[in-house]
Amino acid sequence: MRFSSPVSTRRRFLGGLGAAALLGPARAEDATPTPATEGTLVAQPFYGPHQAGIVTPQPAAALYVAFDVLAERRGELPHLFRTLTERLAFLTRGGAVPDLHPQLPPRNSGILGPTVLPDNLTATVSVGASLFDYRFGLARARPRHLGPMERFSNDALDPAECHGDLLIQLCSNTAETNIHALRDVLKATPGLLAPRWKIEGFLPPHVVKTMGADTVRNMLGFKDGTANLDVRDSRLMDRYVWVGPGQDEPAWTAGGSY
Amino acid sequence: MPEIARLDRDRRRVAAVAVAMLIGLGEPRPASSLEQPDSPRPARQARPIAPELAAALAAYRTYAVAQADAFVRETARFVTAIQAGQLAEARRLYAPARAPYERIEPVAALFPELIKRIDVRSDEFELRERDPAFVGFHRLEMALFTHGTTEGLGEVAERLAAETVTLRDRVAALAIPPAKAVGAASALIEGIAAIKISGEEERYSRTDLWDFQANIEGSKVVFTLLRPLLADRDFVARVERSYKRVEDLLARYRGADGGFQSYDNLTARDRNALKGPITLLAEDLSTLRGRLGLD
Numbered sequence: 202m203r204f205s206s207p208v209s210t211r212r213r214f215l216g217g218l219g220a221a222a223l224l225g226p227a228r229a230e231d232a233t234p235t236p237a238t239e240g241t242l243v244a245q246p247f248y249g250p251h252q253a254g255i256v257t258p259q260p261a262a263a264l265y266v267a268f269d270v271l272a273e274r275r276g277e278l279p280h281l282f283r284t285l286t287e288r289l290a291f292l293t294r295g296g297a298v299p300d301l302h303p304q305l306p307p308r309n310s311g312i313l314g315p316t317v318l319p320d321n322l323t324a325t326v327s328v329g330a331s332l333f334d335y336r337f338g339l340a341r342a343r344p345r346h347l348g349p350m351e352r353f354s355n356d357a358l359d360p361a362e363c364h365g366d367l368l369i370q371l372c373s374n375t376a377e378t379n380i381h382a383l384r385d386v387l388k389a390t391p392g393l394l395a396p397r398w399k400i401e402g403f404l405p406p407h408v409v410k411t412m413g414a415d416t417v418r419n420m421l422g423f424k425d426g427t428a429n430l431d432v433r434d435s436r437l438m439d440r441y442v443w444v445g446p447g448q449d450e451p452a453w454t455a456g457g458s459y
Numbered sequence: 460m461p462e463i464a465r466l467d468r469d470r471r472r473v474a475a476v477a478v479a480m481l482i483g484l485g486e487p488r489p490a491s492s493l494e495q496p497d498s499p500r501p502a503r504q505a506r507p508i509a510p511e512l513a514a515a516l517a518a519y520r521t522y523a524v525a526q527a528d529a530f531v532r533e534t535a536r537f538v539t540a541i542q543a544g545q546l547a548e549a550r551r552l553y554a555p556a557r558a559p560y561e562r563i564e565p566v567a568a569l570f571p572e573l574i575k576r577i578d579v580r581s582d583e584f585e586l587r588e589r590d591p592a593f594v595g596f597h598r599l600e601m602a603l604f605t606h607g608t609t610e611g612l613g614e615v616a617e618r619l620a621a622e623t624v625t626l627r628d629r630v631a632a633l634a635i636p637p638a639k640a641v642g643a644a645s646a647l648i649e650g651i652a653a654i655k656i657s658g659e660e661e662r663y664s665r666t667d668l669w670d671f672q673a674n675i676e677g678s679k680v681v682f683t684l685l686r687p688l689l690a691d692r693d694f695v696a697r698v699e700r701s702y703k704r705v706e707d708l709l710a711r712y713r714g715a716d717g718g719f720q721s722y723d724n725l726t727a728r729d730r731n732a733l734k735g736p737i738t739l740l741a742e743d744l745s746t747l748r749g750r751l752g753l754d
Contacts, residue, residue, distance in 0.1 A: 271735035305749035392701075392739035395731060 240374045240409050244319035247293040251443060251456050254325035256432035259417070260372035261406050264379035266399040267329070267365030271392060275337040281393045285369075288389045289324040292317060292382045310384040312377055321409065322373040322382060332366040344444070344454050362398040374409050376401065508637060512751060515684040519640050522680055523566045527627040529559035534623045538616040541599065541609050550603050554661075554669035554718065557596060560623075561670045562677030563630075564650065565643040570629050577622050580660070595619055597663070604663040638753045644681035645744035647674040652737045656730065658722045668712050668719035675705055682744065689750060698743050704736040 245253045272278055295318050298309040309317075333343035349364060369386065371379040379401070387396065404417050419425045430437045439445055444454045508516070537556040540549040560567060560578070567574055575583075577595045584590035588601060594615050602612055651674055654660070661667045679702055689695050708729060712720045725733075748754070 269731050271731060273732075273735070302749055304752065304754060306745045388742075391742040392735040395734045395738075 241318040241320045243321045244295060245293055245321060245323045247290045247324070251458070252325045253293070254323035254370050254372055255442065255458050256438060257323050257372070259404060259408055260321065260323070261374050261404050261409050262372070262376045262379055263402040264371040264376070264383060264399060266369050266371070266383055267397045268367045268369070268394040269397050270332060270366040271395050277393065278337060281390060284389050285326060285386065288385055289326070289382070292385055293319055293322045293324055295319040308388065310381060310388070312381040312384070317381070320373045320375060320378040322371065322378050324382060325370040327368045327370070329365050329368065331364060342451050342453065344459070345450050346459060365397045367394065376403070511688055512637070515688065516635070516637055516640050518684050519681060520635055523563045523635065524631050526559040526563045527630040531623045531627050533559060534620055538620045541612050541616045544609050546603065546607065546609050549609060550664070553600060553603065553664055554666035558669060558673040561673035562680070563643070564674065564677070565639065565646040566630060566635060567626060569633065569639065570626065573622060573626055573629065577619065577626065595622070600661065600663045638748055641681065641685065641748050641751060641753055644678045644747055645741055647678040648737060648741045648744055650674060652734070652741045656734065656737070661722065665721040665723050666719065667722040668709060668725070672709055672719065675702065678744065685747065685751065691750070694743065698740065701736040701740040701743065705733060705740070708733055
């Protein structure tokens with residue numbers, strides 16, 4: 202366990218805040234985080250050369266949800282992905298929940314109140330091998346190494362909790378933010394996505410402050426991830442994490458990750 | 460037929476039914492909530508309802524009462540078979556007896572204490588299937604389909620038949636709140652999407668597809684009555700497409716006798732194929748009240 206002096210911890214936290222808040226809310230009253238708002242105003246950029254949530258520091262709360270894509274025709278897929286982009290960009294940026302006509306059902310679940318705060322949310326979308334099957338004619342666009350997840354020894358697999366066409370990883374400071382994001386996505390995509398399984402995870406809240414500087418002890422009592430590659434080393438990331446040119450992969454996968 | 464002529468024809472039909480109702484049956488009496496503890500308080504509508512909407516609502520009320528009548532009749536046939544010890548006949552009559560109720564379930568749900576004696580499932584009880592309060596259709600369903608017997612069901616069956624008569628009387632006396640009537644279209648679909656698609660409703664007989672068919676029919680009746688009042692033709696077209704997709708899928712599971720196959724026969728792929736249009740229908744129909752200016 203590393204103990205950091207209060208000064209250096211604060212420097213690291215603000216460093217994280219500085220980088221992460223580039224695209225965060227710019228309202229004057231939010232400029233100085235107070236104990237009440239600390240963390241909830243931190244926004245991770247949604248757009249960039251890579252999806253957020255891969256080299257982003259570990260979160261305090263994570264939710265993985267796999268979906269079956271219910272679209273019946275290839276032509277429905279662009280609408281699905283554009284909708285996901287639009288909703289996830291909003292949720293990671295934060296903002297006021299639009300007021301609908303009072304006689305219409307509310308658009309938002311209301312879990313986070315009238316203003317959605319970013320709360321360090323990242324939303325990472327990935328596609329499964331099954332999306333590239335006979336249904337949408339995408340076989341030739343399948344990433345070279347993408348296949349159905351294999352069984353490991355000692356697995357006891359429940360088919361209802363395996364595989365999926367699409368997976369979204371939601372990471373933030375709190376479970377509420379993740380659940381709110383999931384419900385928003387479900388509400389926005391009726392008839393296009395059906396949730397298949399989900400798994401939630403948690404880490405102690407203080408990881409928010411250390412922003413990945415510590416490895417954290419897991420439920421088996423082990424410190425997990427001490428041998429992980431340093432995500433700040435971009436050469437290592439380009440070599441081992443990101444799909445790049447010259448790897449015999451479809452062009453659309455460049456900048457993505459397995 | 461041109462759009463405008465069809466709208467006019469629909470409006471005239473609805474108005475004709477409404478007039479026939481008013482002449483033949485007189486104004487419905489509001490439920491007297493003081494004498495009947497579980498009948499709902501009539502909703503107070505802030506603004507008067509447009510006459511065309513009122514006509515549609517009156518036509519729906521006629522339909523609801525007619526289904527409540529059919530529920531009494533079909534349940535009586537079902538109960539007679541049980542009391543005569545005719546197991547095969549009772550099994551055959553189980554799902555058809557439920558159909559009229561499933562068509563107007565949101566209206567029946569305005570009387571929750573009554574529904575608890577008609578349609579309750581064992582989940583609600585600590586003692587599950589052994590709880591003495593587990594009565595009604597599903598208690599009979601369990602005996603007929605899991606235990607394969609009509610023995611000892613006489614009293615439960617007789618009480619069920621009596622409850623359907625009580626329900627019919629309550630529905631006939633009720634002024635269905637406008638928001639509830641309009642909301643029935645989406646409530647029926649939401650019931651499928653949120654609960655019934657898991658197959659937990661008819662867990663002994665596996666006759667869930669019968670229920671879905673009835674739910675959809677009931678939802679479509681509301682929507683069809685309201686269709687002339689809906690300005691957004693894209694919305695109408697989308698809803699009708701969703702209904703058709705669901706109906707076509709269910710039709711593939713019809714048996715030779717006109718009934719439906721066991722819910723267990725529904726493939727995972729078809730269950731997923733149902734989820735899409737059902738969810739879309741639920742979302743679209745949930746906007747009906749707002750589109751009609753109802754609170």
